[in-house]
Amino acid sequence: MKKPLSFGLGALILTAALAGCGGSPGTATSTPPAAATSSAATTSASATASSPAAAAGADMNVSASSAGQIVVDSKGMSLYFFTKDVKDSGTSACTEACLTAWPIFTTTSDAPTVEGVTGTVGTIASPDGKKHVTLNGMPLYYYAKDKAPGDVTGQGVGGVWYLVSPAGEMIK
Known part of the structure; x- marks a missing residue:
């Protein structure tokens, strides 16, 4: 009886930690999911890939999704905004454990080159010297x-993570 209860409690705590992903200001980087590999960027709006990676040039495109037109990386992987970030602050509010679930786009x-993205693209410095890509x-x-191009499973997670429109707005 104790094992199922403790497992359930542990799973609940882990889920809450990953969903909220709050944190203090400051930028940190994380390696994208384990299957990620770097490869040449494409500029097709319907690019395909198996996982996110920091592509040379950080090419961004627009792709159709169940949430409408969204911003994706050069491999077709969805990109997200975090509502706890402060616009033009030059920092990321997602730190430490948050970055395991929400790796930065570098x-x-x-x-960075874009196709179909009309918002203003820039970068902010991460503590390890990488360039974290920003939009507006x-x-x-x-x-x-x-896990695959077109996946949008992060949409609305914890009420703080949202897909990005080509104009650089949160899709709620």
């Missing part, structure tokens, strides 16, 4: 549970 380029002054993230 680039090696000073001028808000940092962009992957969701670790999105």
Whole structure:
């Protein structure tokens, strides 16, 4: 009897921690999900891939989804905003454990390329020297549970994670 109860309680605590992913200001980076590999970027709006990765140039495209037109990386993986981030602050509110579930979208380029994205693209510095890509002054993230292009399983998680429109607005 104790094992099922303790397992359920542990699962509940882990779920709550990953869903909220609050945190203090400050940028940190994380490696995208284990299957991620870096490869040449494509500029097709319907790019395909098996997992997110920081593509050279951080190319972003627009793709159709169940939530409408959304911003994706060059491999078709969905990108998200975190409502606890402060626009134009130059920092990320997602730190430590949050980054396990929500890896940052990085680039090696000073001028990430886009196709179909009309919002203002930029970068902020992460503590390890990587460039965290922003759209309209808000940092962009992957969701670790999105496993294939077109997955949008992070939409609305914890009431604080939302897909991004081509104009750089949260899709609620």
